[in-house]
Amino acid sequence: MKKYRGFIFAVVTIFLLTSCSNTIYFTKDMRYMLYNSKIPVSNVQFYNSRKIVLKRNLTYAETKVARGEIKLENGRYIEEIIIPKNTPGVAVSSGRNHINVAFENGRNRDLTFSLNDRDLYQLTPQSWDNDYGKVVYDTLIYLLEPGSDKAVLKVRKDNINNFERKKRVVKGVTVGRE
Numbered sequence: 001m002k003k004y005r006g007f008i009f010a011v012v013t014i015f016l017l018t019s020c021s022n023t024i025y026f027t028k029d030m031r032y033m034l035y036n037s038k039i040p041v042s043n044v045q046f047y048n049s050r051k052i053v054l055k056r057n058l059t060y061a062e063t064k065v066a067r068g069e070i071k072l073e074n075g076r077y078i079e080e081i082i083i084p085k086n087t088p089g090v091a092v093s094s095g096r097n098h099i100n101v102a103f104e105n106g107r108n109r110d111l112t113f114s115l116n117d118r119d120l121y122q123l124t125p126q127s128w129d130n131d132y133g134k135v136v137y138d139t140l141i142y143l144l145e146p147g148s149d150k151a152v153l154k155v156r157k158d159n160i161n162n163f164e165r166k167k168r169v170v171k172g173v174t175v176g177r178e
Helices: 002-019 028-036 157-163
Strands: 023-025 045-048 052-058 069-073 076-083 088-094 098-102 110-115 121-123 127-129 132-137 140-144 153-156
Touching: 110 132, 153 157
Parallel strands: none
Antiparallel strands: 023 153, 045 088, 045 153, 052 076, 052 140, 069 076, 088 098, 098 110, 110 121, 127 132, 132 140
16 A cells, blocks of 8 residues: 555656646647737747757867866867756747757857657757767857757747737617617
8 A cells, every 4th residue: 555655656756747847839829829919039039958968079279268167078179058958048039940049149040940750849950960969059060969959949838828829899770780
């Protein structure tokens, strides 16, 4: 009986923790609601669903000017830019099936999220090198740490109502009434 109590407690706890999340995935349908409501996608506060890590190899001369965290791995200097899970971002540009989102200020510091087969906007590398996606960030080429490419865009639940269209119900006009 004690085993079952512990199991039930664990299931209830997991359910409560996952249902308390205040963000949900941004979908194709939500974007369509934005379009119909004439709300620009640049007015939406986005969040990333998981940690995104960008890495690039540096020469010794470049180590003095690198913006991110610099590490020494296997005798090489590596610049690493980390975008933690649930970092707020804004759309800087968009197309029919993609949204470019910036998680920090500055020119060319945005990442492309494209519509995937589940109608979610997922981080999209420009090309692949084995298991590493390549992205251009701040005019430089970075490799995505494996798993970073699984990040999708999210929005706050309480902002979803702002996407809805404003409606008005008319009562009609009867004959002989001006």
